[in-house]
Amino acid sequence: MIWRNIFLPAKRSTLSFCKRMSSVDTAKMAQGGSDAHPLSGLEFDNLALRALPLDTSREPGSREVSGACFSLVTPTPVKAPKVVAASRDALSLMNIDDRGIKSDDFAEYFAGNKVLNGSQPAAHCYCGHQFGYFSGQLGDGATMYLGEIINKKGERWELQLKGAGLTPYSRTADGRKVLRSSIREFLCSEAMHHLGIPTTRAGTCITSDSRVLRDMFYNGNAKNERSTIISRIARTFLRFGSFEIFKPVDIQTGRAGPSVGRDDILKTMLDYTLTNFYPEIKEKYSDEEAYVEMFREICHRTASLAAKWQCFGFCHGVLNTDNMSIVGITIDYGPFGFMERFNPGYICNGSDDGGRYSYKKQPSICRWNLERLAEAWQKVVPIEKTEAVVKSDYDAVYNKEYMGTMRKKIGLQSEREGDSSLIEELLATMRRTNADFTNTFRALSTLQLPGSPEFEQSKSKMLTKVLSTCLNLDELKATLKPQMSGNQLQSLVAMLRQNPAFLNMLGGGRMNAITSELQKLEKLDALKDTTEESLIEEYTAKWNQWLDAYVTRLEKEVLDKDFDAMNMNRTELMNSVNPHFVLRNHIAQNCIDEAENGNFAEVQRVLELLKSPFKDCVSEASNTTPAPVDGASAAELPASHGQYTAVKTPLWALGLVVT
Incomplete structure (x- = not known):
């Protein structure tokens, strides 16, 4: 076991390659000389492993790890690694540019076949409440911390590989991930960032010729799939479950954390978190008060994050305490989903039979998870104080964020009584008419303000657009x-x-x-006696009823007669929070299908589209798509992006299930 004090001076190690650089080598590097390795500018400073207790045992196999937050591990190589896609934006956070991405051994390093000098692979120990029940020790069963990189701006970013092999926390699994799940997490991490939702980032997706056996639907039809690794980037990957390793025996499950009674480590973890991720609180408060205020900030960030998920129709799918970030970002993308037609009971996880993590329950589940975090801290921070924070602050912060964003989504620039009811009725109308969540909000921005010369015409066009997002009779019957x-x-x-x-x-x-x-x-x-005509008539009546209330509310927004300027401002406001393009399941599935057939270009193309989610015309974004990382020209890319511009999701895709 290795202990180091959190307040020791940082020891930085600049990445070097095999030999000591001469003055000539250094000069060539400064001039961009060909002898300098493209990744040689990375600067590792692995503070977490110095500040938190580290298990240095290399004992093979799964085991309980007591008295430590991390365990040293070694990535397991894969056969013939190849780049599926790379996010230049995310990699730039670590000072990695195109030269690094195109270097011959780039795939080797980001598959874990080679370890960057200065990095220290380790797996994180944590516990978690899964589907409401304490599960004991979980930990990074397939993920490895590589280290923390200081970029040119002085920012610290933790780099991980997911799917890089066995760790002490792998349990009965093999420490690997496959192409389909890796593509989904890679794309969604970047999609969320460009939507403005706090998230981990994804730098690379690397697949290989190594195979692992997977039974995707747990029905006995297992098959060999490509072992695939993604790199993930965040300020930290500490989670609520990181603090549950100290939990005593749980009454319901009979399980306990591996470090019960180690209140000294709990305090070390709290100090580490406070010092590195909430320094403004550490500077302003001291002792117990600082911990309480840090908890308050975590509560606020979590509430705000949950509100953003709801406003963008995002469903996480597995909101266990081990999947909740201590810095309020979205982590661990598994069976997530962006809601298609509005349904408050939407369940994106095919394994969630009880609907615990359905769309409508996400805010309350996040609150429940905060209460578990309060329990985890109670040996150092009085639980009555942290529980009081949840009770007094969570709902207030959530409602403020939710209503603030929802007002923008329907183009309201002022607060008035009745706005909440108007928004609730909008969602209810979407539900009653089987309207597409994302496209309906986008369509509302085409409505001109009442009093404008084009108001009536724009209202008719907008209604036509909204109705086009609703399921027709055949589609409705198919979904039922x-x-x-x-x-x-x-x-x-x-x-x-x-x-x-x-x-x-x-x-x-x-x-x-x-x-x-x-x-x-x-x-x-x-629906036996329903016709297509009668269904449209019913939908139209429901939408006109809501539109009457909406127009009445918009009339209160008209402050002067400069309708052109006001309409432009309103449209810009709405289009800044109502995406045209989100990562729907069928889009991700198409990328997976293409990649499994050897065509990785579609993943890179969709990544580029996701970088401009608020653009009106998706095809415009695709016209500027840079060549994929394998060097193919834009002209060689398949023209399959056109299918993503449809008004609504194709019928076949509504039945996609993710487990």
Whole structure:
């Protein structure tokens, strides 16, 4: 075990390659000489491993790690690593430019086959409440901390590899990730950043000829898939679960953290977090008060983050305490989803039968997780003080962020009584008409202010756009088709008629799944006499009813007669928070399909589109797409981006399930 004091002076080690540089070498580097390695400017300063207790054992296999926050590990090489895609924006945070990306051994370093000099691979020990139950030790089972890089601006960024091999926390897994999950996390990390939502970044996606066995749907149909590694970048990857390693035996699960009773380490972790990520609080407050104020800031950031997710229709899917960042950013992208048609009960995770992490429950789950964090700190910070912070601050901060963003999304520049009801009714109308969440908000920006010469014409056009995002009759029927067979449902209905209490006896996710299937049947039955014309008529009436209230509210926004300027400002405001392009499941799936067939260019193309999510015309963004990292010209890229500009998601894609 190695202990070092957090307040020791930092020891920085500049990356070197095999030999000591001569004065000639140094001169060539300064002049951009060909002898200088493209990655030679990286500067590692691995503060976390100096400040926090480190397990130096190299004992192979999974094991409980007591009294440490990190364990030293060694990445496991893969066969023939190759670059799928690279984010130049993210890599620039570490001073890596195109020369570094195009260097011959770039893929080797970012696959873990070679270790950058100055880096110290390690895996982080943490615990977590998973789906509401304490699971004991979890840790980085497939992820490795490489170190912390100081960039030219003096910023500190932690670099990780995900999928780089076994660690002491791998449990029964193999420490690997596959192409499909890696592409999804790579793209979504960057998509969220460009939407303005706090997030970890993704620098690279590297695949290989090494294979791992995976059963994607847990149905016995396992197949060999490409072992793939992504690099992740953040200020820190500490999470709520990092502080749960001290948790005593849990009454429900009988599990405990690996470092129970080590209050000294808890205080060290709190001091490390306070000093490095909340220095303004450390400077202003002292002792216990500083910890409470740090908790308050974590509470505020978490509430604000949850509000942003809701405003952009993002569903995380696995909001366990081990997936909640201590600095209030989105981390660990798994079965996430951007909501298609608005549904408050939207569940993006096919494994979440009970809907614990559904879209509508995200804010309350984040609050619940903060309460678990308060429990984790209680040996050093009085729990009555941190719980009081959650009670007094969380909802207030969430509501302020949510309403502030939602007002912008519908073009309101002032606050008035009734705005909340107007927004709630908008969402209810989306729900009743099966409207697309993202595209409906975007369409609203085309409405001119009442009193403008083009108001009535723009209102008609806007209504047509909104209606075009709604499901037609055939699409609606297809989405209501039960997943259970007719015989299964008939048997269930018969049992329920004989014993109505049977449904409650099932409990949990099974009851929710069956209830959902029965509700689908009822809705499908109600459409028997519906025609396409009558459905459109019904949708139109519902939207006109909301539009009447919306127009009345917009009339209060008109302060003068300079309608041109006011309309322009309103449109710019709305289009700055209402994306035209988000990472829908079918877009990610198309990238995966192309990549699995050997075409990596589509991943890079979609990455470029995600960098300009608020542009009106996606094709304009694609026209400026730089060549992919393998050197192909823009002219050689497939012209498949056109399918992403559709008004709504294709019918086949509405049934995509991510586990």
